[in-house]
Amino acid sequence: MNILLADDHFMVRAGLKLMLNKLADDVTVIEAENYSEALAQIEQHGTFDLIMLDKSMPGMEMHEGLAQIDMTLQPVVILSASENPEHMKLALELGAKGYIPKSSTREIMINALQLVLAQGTYIPAQMLTNMASASKQDIIKKKTTPTAQMTGDTHLTPRQLEVLALIAEGQTNKGIARLLNISTTTVATHVNTIFKALNVNNRTEAVSNAQKQGIIG
Numbered sequence: 001m002n003i004l005l006a007d008d009h010f011m012v013r014a015g016l017k018l019m020l021n022k023l024a025d026d027v028t029v030i031e032a033e034n035y036s037e038a039l040a041q042i043e044q045h046g047t048f049d050l051i052m053l054d055k056s057m058p059g060m061e062m063h064e065g066l067a068q069i070d071m072t073l074q075p076v077v078i079l080s081a082s083e084n085p086e087h088m089k090l091a092l093e094l095g096a097k098g099y100i101p102k103s104s105t106r107e108i109m110i111n112a113l114q115l116v117l118a119q120g121t122y123i124p125a126q127m128l129t130n131m132a133s134a135s136k137q138d139i140i141k142k143k144t145t146p147t148a149q150m151t152g153d154t155h156l157t158p159r160q161l162e163v164l165a166l167i168a169e170g171q172t173n174k175g176i177a178r179l180l181n182i183s184t185t186t187v188a189t190h191v192n193t194i195f196k197a198l199n200v201n202n203r204t205e206a207v208s209n210a211q212k213q214g215i216i217g
Helices: 010-020 035-045 062-067 085-093 106-117 125-142 146-152 158-168 173-180 184-198 203-213
Strands: 002-006 028-032 050-054 076-080 098-101
Touching: 002 010, 002 035, 010 028, 010 050, 010 106, 028 035, 035 050, 035 062, 050 062, 050 106, 062 085, 076 106, 085 098, 085 125, 098 106, 106 173, 158 173, 158 184, 158 203, 173 184, 184 203
Parallel strands: 002 028, 002 050, 050 076, 076 098
Antiparallel strands: none
């Protein structure tokens, strides 16, 4: 497995390399100190199995660097000290397959990278919590409108809203459990509660109904 790791701090790269060796039996890590070096490594080596980029590096902004990488050929994950949900949202909108705060534990990082390598998308808990809060505020604002009256009666908890958002992303119960660091049994309980609250029988109906009610976008 070939991985490109770009971060302008040597000690951070050293620690991440040790973690990356846990992903597979044969891992080769190519290092870069900034976006320009990362782009040069891509040009030299071709596609990578995984690209990890620090959000803030000298010489180039994240959106400039990502715009020059063909992310249809290789998954890109953003690392950052920032836990601002807007930064997370921007990275994913630009095409990154994950955003990992540097405050994350090694276990969370490994699980996130394994999810990305399995062609999934890692959404950090901070962003999910923000999405849930935003959805809850939307529900409160819309309670007086006829089309949203049922929304106000669903009484989904913030955690259930997080699970619902992940269901809409196409995540399985196992994937949701990994992302939220809870058991699959707990996820299943939340899913059943969501189905009952929305009066549906499956995930597709749940997403469709939630979108109609304005619970999720």
